[in-house]
Every structure is written in structure tokens, then in C-alpha cells.
Amino acid sequence: METLDTIHKRCSLKARISSRSIEPEKIDKILEAGRLAPSARNNQPWRFIVVQDKELIQELTRAFSESNQPIREAPVILITCARAVDDIIREGREYYLFDVGLAVENMVLAATDLGLLTHLMTAFDEAQVKQTLRIPEDVRAVVATPLAYPQEESYDQAASERLASRTRKDLKDLVYYNHWREAEPA
Numbered sequence: 001m002e003t004l005d006t007i008h009k010r011c012s013l014k015a016r017i018s019s020r021s022i023e024p025e026k027i028d029k030i031l032e033a034g035r036l037a038p039s040a041r042n043n044q045p046w047r048f049i050v051v052q053d054k055e056l057i058q059e060l061t062r063a064f065s066e067s068n069q070p071i072r073e074a075p076v077i078l079i080t081c082a083r084a085v086d087d088i089i090r091e092g093r094e095y096y097l098f099d100v101g102l103a104v105e106n107m108v109l110a111a112t113d114l115g116l117l118t119h120l121m122t123a124f125d126e127a128q129v130k131q132t133l134r135i136p137e138d139v140r141a142v143v144a145t146p147l148a149y150p151q152e153e154s155y156d157q158a159a160s161e162r163l164a165s166r167t168r169k170d171l172k173d174l175v176y177y178n179h180w181r182e183a184e185p186a
Helices: 003-009 024-035 054-063 066-073 096-113 126-133 155-165
Strands: 047-051 076-082 140-147
Touching: 003 096, 003 155, 024 047, 024 076, 024 096, 047 054, 054 066, 054 076, 054 126, 076 096, 096 140, 126 140
Parallel strands: none
Antiparallel strands: 047 076, 076 140
């Protein structure tokens, strides 16, 4: 699959999660994709927790909203963490969250390329996640995603309906050349 094809195909599919086990080598490829992400001054502030124990997944998912409960079926929940002090803080700008985003996007695209579903989640009870996973106080639990095979035969089948209804703004509404410009009045 080409990179742009993978980007076009990636979508959140928590409702299509199968409990089928994921091969360890696929998990390793996804983690490697995260490890290879760029970061400010190459500090690589991210840390990944791979939750595979079914009882621990059930406990962990209590920290997530009701709408995200389908992730309870996932064979893997991936939590990406980081500390601000492990990265650049310049003029009050903390780069670790941006750097984590780069790593997570690499992993999500790798998962898509491997035919696995993801669903990025940041709205969770961080204190509860940290307690459940024994994450130190000075470490942020930034983003979580299930990793799972789809219930369907393939990723493409699972994503087809979602992708058919997905909308994106036109480039002309997002890109300015040389200077910012406000949208023209309607």
C-alpha cells in the first residue's frame, strides 16, 4: 500500500472491533513506526504501554466514556505517554505533545497498512488510567487507541461505509500562500 493510499484509508472504526488476537510481529512493526517518528532535537519523549491482559483492558476501559466502550473487545490497547521535561520547552511552548502526535500518527498509519483498526482517544480519566497502569505522577497519559482486526474480512470492507460518508474541507479553504487571509464574506 502506498503512503497516500494508507492516509486516505485511515479512519476510526471502534464499532468494527474484533477480539481476534494480533500477531506480536505486527505489534512490533507498529511500535517501530512510533519509535522512528521525528521529534524536537530528537529527544523522543514518547513511551508506549501495550495493554494485552484482558482483565486489565476491562479495568482500564472504565476510564473511558460510554461511547468508547466498544474498545473493551480489543485484544490490545496502546497508551502513549510522555513527560514535558523529557522534551523541549521554549518560551512556554511544550513540544512533547506535538512530538507524541507525530509518533501516534506513524503508528496509526502503520496499523492501517497492516489491516488493523484504531480509534484515537484523548477524552479519558487520566488519573484513573495512570493508577490502573502504574504510570508515575510526572508522566502524562496523552492518547490511547485500541489495536484490533475488523469484524469483517478486511480493513477495506470495514472502512468502506465510513469512508464513503466522510467529508473533508477543500484545500482552498485550508491553505493560504504567503500570508494569512480571512475567508471572503458569503
